[in-house]
Amino acid sequence: MPIYKHQQVNSIAKLSVWHITEDEQSLTKNISLTTHCNQRLQAMSHSNQRKGFLAVRSLVEAAGLSLDQLRYTTDGKPYIEHGPHLSFSHTRDFAAVAIGKAPIGVDVERHRVKVKRVAKKFVNPADQAPQQTIAELTDLWCAKESMYKAISIPGIRFSKDIFVDLSTPKKEIAIYRDQTYDLFRYAWQGHSCAVTIKNQV
Numbered sequence: 001m002p003i004y005k006h007q008q009v010n011s012i013a014k015l016s017v018w019h020i021t022e023d024e025q026s027l028t029k030n031i032s033l034t035t036h037c038n039q040r041l042q043a044m045s046h047s048n049q050r051k052g053f054l055a056v057r058s059l060v061e062a063a064g065l066s067l068d069q070l071r072y073t074t075d076g077k078p079y080i081e082h083g084p085h086l087s088f089s090h091t092r093d094f095a096a097v098a099i100g101k102a103p104i105g106v107d108v109e110r111h112r113v114k115v116k117r118v119a120k121k122f123v124n125p126a127d128q129a130p131q132q133t134i135a136e137l138t139d140l141w142c143a144k145e146s147m148y149k150a151i152s153i154p155g156i157r158f159s160k161d162i163f164v165d166l167s168t169p170k171k172e173i174a175i176y177r178d179q180t181y182d183l184f185r186y187a188w189q190g191h192s193c194a195v196t197i198k199n200q201v
Helices: 024-029 035-042 047-062 134-151
Strands: 003-010 013-019 070-072 078-080 085-090 094-100 104-110 162-165 173-176 179-188 191-198
Touching: 003 094, 003 179, 003 191, 013 047, 013 104, 013 179, 013 191, 024 047, 035 047, 047 085, 047 094, 078 085, 085 134, 094 104, 094 191, 104 134, 134 162, 134 173, 134 179, 134 191
Parallel strands: 085 104
Antiparallel strands: 003 013, 013 094, 070 078, 085 094, 104 191, 162 173, 173 179, 179 191
16 A cells, blocks of 8 residues: 555645555555446546546545545535545546545646646736746646635636735645635655645634
8 A cells, every 4th residue: 555645734634645556456456446436437548547546545445434425516526425525636646635624625746847838827926936947836736726626616717816825934825815725735756736725713
């Protein structure tokens, strides 16, 4: 079970990361997929997507949650019936699950040159965040994507509607209108990761 990282994000949230090194068969052996999970898996054409899907479900089970209770909203947001808030993300090499007692979002991205080409789609002129390097831009993208997942409001424009403030160390935030979320950033092996969770103040 290659769980790469367990991170206590804050007092009400935690992050788990899986290093995807196995093939699909090995990943499938470790978990008890529901009929719904199997249907979603069979609809995926790409092996990396299927492995990410399986690694996420491995993390859900490792957290002591039942896949039988896993549901999706009409917008595709995962949730556990009568359970904690949660969010999923995966790349080719890593999968991440964030679980918390308040609305939460997670995103993990590999550092790639293409982030510079698409920066105008997610950089807000009001963002207080470094934007010079591929890693810095990927950090910002992850922050926006994790915020989007946490608030779960369709149609939000990253470059206009979400503002990220990294100017205060240990108190980084993401803001949508009057909603403020605490932001936590991580990095490893050429990847960036961000978790946003609803501010409890």
